[in-house]
Amino acid sequence: MLALACAAQFMVVLDISVVNVALPSIQRALGTDEAGLQWVVNAYALAFAGFLLLGGRLADLFGRKRIFGIGLVVFSGASLVGGLASSASLVIVARAVQGLGAAVLAPATLTVLTATFAEGTARTRALATWTAVGIAGGTAGNLVGGVLTEYLTWRSILLINVPIGAAVIFLAARFLGEDDGRGQGRHLDVAGATLATAGLTLLTYGIAQARTHGWGGSVTIVALAAGAVAVVLFVVVEARFARAPLIPLRLFRSRALIAGNMALLLAGGCLNPMWFFLTLYMQKSLRYSPLQTGLGFLPHTLVAIVVGVRVTPWLMRHVEGRLVIVAGALIAAVGFWWQSRITADSGYLLGILGPAIVFSVGSGLLNTPITTTVTSGIDAADAGAASGLMNTTKQFGGALGLAVLVTVAGSDLDTPDALAADYGRAFLVIAGLLVAVAAVALTLPVTRDGERRRALND
Structure with a gap:
């Protein structure tokens, strides 16, 4: 169960990040600016965020195995269409449908995990593994995207999901147990x-339009x-x-x-847009190739996985979960x-590696305790709804954050120095958000594993 859940999560998160390194190639091939380029990312993120609530409820009402399979089919089919698309608009539509499939699947x-593992140490370890796989998928996507874009074409970053999806569909059909679902009848809140x-x-579109029309523009205000x-x-x-x-309220x-x-x-709003700006910084300011960019992201993955899998679960057994989150957020900030503080002359050591080690330690510390806190104490009948809400919040935060940060960082200058300054402003805002x-x-309840039930009663 853990292996299947992690394989599917890896696939979903891979596709969030696999386009990052290919963004400059997509921009050149499809002829769009950075304000338009963000929709290649946000079309996926918004459909993912908007339908995650429905996707979470589907698993409760119709059964995990059935919904798991449907999500995989939709996701893989949209990947095929996007990989064969000949226009920017079709790529964006395919990315949105991918997001819909991911919203059902994630x-x-x-x-599957919350229904399989009881609250406490076992669930914490399972969630730590699930979180680490998600982090690995995020940065593996950058490396995979760099290799495929460098040696094949940007289209292959979407087409690669087809064989992966087929393999996971086969394994799910064979190993995932049947369940009929539970809950309040088979009603969908369409x-x-x-x-x-x-x-x-x-809301995201309105914020994105502020870059072009200003915050007082009619398009921005109406949206x-x-x-x-x-x-409301x-x-x-x-x-x-x-x-x-x-x-359920x-x-x-x-x-x-x-x-x-x-x-x-x-x-x-901090951690998801980070990939967008780091990718553009490496390729446009530092002049890295797609492969070099993908390799440049490896330290982010390795540090976050080591901290997330080995350090964070141990800390959560000895320290209040909220304090682990606070420490992680401040270290990442x-x-x-x-x-x-990057410039166009920053080398890899000071411009990428040094900051990466620091904020990856922070992100590795804060992800698992937040996930554990949000999903603890939820009745089994509402597990899908709580999971959907959690994923919706995170993905919407990413889409909203990207729209805000593109607006904050945007300028009409395209020199390496000007771009580095633009991206530096975005990273400074991210530090403030953290x-x-x-x-x-600090307002969260105590979530140390040994005290969880007492904390929930409080």
Whole structure:
């Protein structure tokens, strides 16, 4: 069960990052600027975020095995279409459908784990492995993307998902146990899913338009207002009309869930966009090839995996989980402050490796305790909904953060020095957001494994 869940999670996260190193090649081939290029990333992230709530509930209502398989088929089919696409618009649409498939698949992987492993040390170890595989998929995507783009074409970064997906589909059909699902009948909150997706997309689109039209521009204001209205209507539908709400409002009685998701929103706005700006910095300012860029990301993976798998679970047995999160966020903030001081003349050691070691230690420390906190104390019937909410928060944070940071960093200059300064501003904002993550983490309840049940009662 753990191997299957981790394999599927690896595939989903791989596709978040596999496009990063190929972004400059996609930009040249499809003829788009950086404001447009972000939608190759955000089309996936927003569809992923918007439909994760529905995807999480599907696993509860219709069974993990069935939904796991459907998610894999949709994801792999969209990868094939995107890899064969001949226009930027079709690539973006395919990426959105990939996000839909990932939204169905990702909560099922976490639901498999929470249904298989009881709360405590066993679940912490399983979640630490799941988190580490996600981190590995993120940076392996950069290396794989660099190799494929360098020696084949950017199209291969999407087509590679087809054989991987086929293998996981075969293994799931053979080894994943049958279950009929549970919950409040077989009702789907389609209205809620539509409003959630529309709200998140419009809010992100509005922020992205601020770069071109300004914060006072009519396009920006209308998009932000429409997004806010959609979010409010979503809450109303969930509270009053949905027969099987995507997010049962009773979940928000948990202080851990509220504060944990706020921390995830801010952390997602930092850690996910980081790949976008580091990729462009390495290839546009430092003039690295796609392969060199992919190799340049290896330290990020190795450090985060070692810390996430070996150090963090040990710390969580001896130190309050919220303190581990605070330490991780502050260490990562220092790393991104260092990263913000880059110039076009920064070498690899001071411009990439040094900051990478610092903020990767921080990210390795904070990911697992946040995940453990948000998913603890949730009834089995709501495990998919809680998982979907957690993943939605993180992915929406990433999409929103990227839109904000592209707006903050954007300029019309295209020299290596100007680009390095632009990206440095983005990294400085990320450092500030991570300080906010540390502040939010202090409001979390105690989550040391040995004290978890007492903390939940408190």
